Amino acid sequence: MSTIGISESEFQSLRDLIRERFGIFYDDTKQFLLQSRLQTRLLKCRVADFGAYYRYLTTSADREAEWAELASVLSNNETYFFRERAQLEVLAGEVLDEALKSGGGRLRVWSSACSTGEEPYTIAMMLTETHRISPANVTLHATDLSPRALEKATTAFYRELSFRATPVEMVQRYFRPFEGGFFINDEIKRMVAFSRINLLDARAVANMGIHDAIFCRNVLIYFDKPTQKRVVEAFAQALRPGGYLFLGHAESIMRITDLYEPVVTPKAIYYRRK
Secondary structure, rough: OOOOOOOOOHHHHHHHHHHHHOOOOOOOHHHHHHHHHHHHHHHHHHHOOHHHHHHHHHHHOOOHOOOOOOOHHHOOOOOOOOOHHHHHHHHHHHHHHHHHHOOOOOOOEOOOOOOOHHHHHHHHHHHHHOOOOOOOEEEEEEEEOOOOOHHHHHHHHEEEHOOOOOOHHHHHHHHHOOEEEEEEEEEHOOOEEEEEEEOHHHHHHHHHOOOEEEOOOOOOHHOOOOHHHHHHHHHHHHHEEEEEEEEEEOOOOOOOOOOOOEOOOOOOEEEEOO
């Protein structure tokens, strides 16, 4: 396949359009990365160059279907079970304690960028392991921008790479082997409700309801500062007072908003809504 070049003006127009739609920001050092990621979409849409692709995204009758495809192309779906486990232990400990004491015995958790499903399924397993709350009293929402990632998440079939931090006993307890991989068992699968959402859509975020905890790990790093502020302040409206926000270990919102206070422990850093 021959490479189609992208001009400076085409790059700027497309990156601004993508930032407006998805919040994902490609700075000037990422021009080649964006070009390479979009190459196959030009061929699929049968357009000659990046300028024509921009017009396709803005004027074609099929543009919404193409935006859905583009969401999958641009998403980074690198994840695995039991990633950053210390935060999950906070959820299964402190957050669950509060829900059982003052939340009517119910717990509502949102995995807001769930990718291919490893994070919400891990949360379901961690909560099940506590033997302190019935699955019927857990509301576990899982959302993502990428249709392809969600399709894999709902299929719930995983291969070896997804298990690189998973204790053997958890694999034996909650998965069944099948043709070189594993399906998650039905008990855990039923605990998670998947749907597609764009985190820049404030109305869609509000429609998710109120949660005790929101996970949005390793997502803000792809946004510029104004978009980060927009997203985490929308999350504040989807959290109960004192609710928890869990971010990736390399992410911080200390200089972005004053709606949260950090909680720093020897093993984990997270945030509470004031």
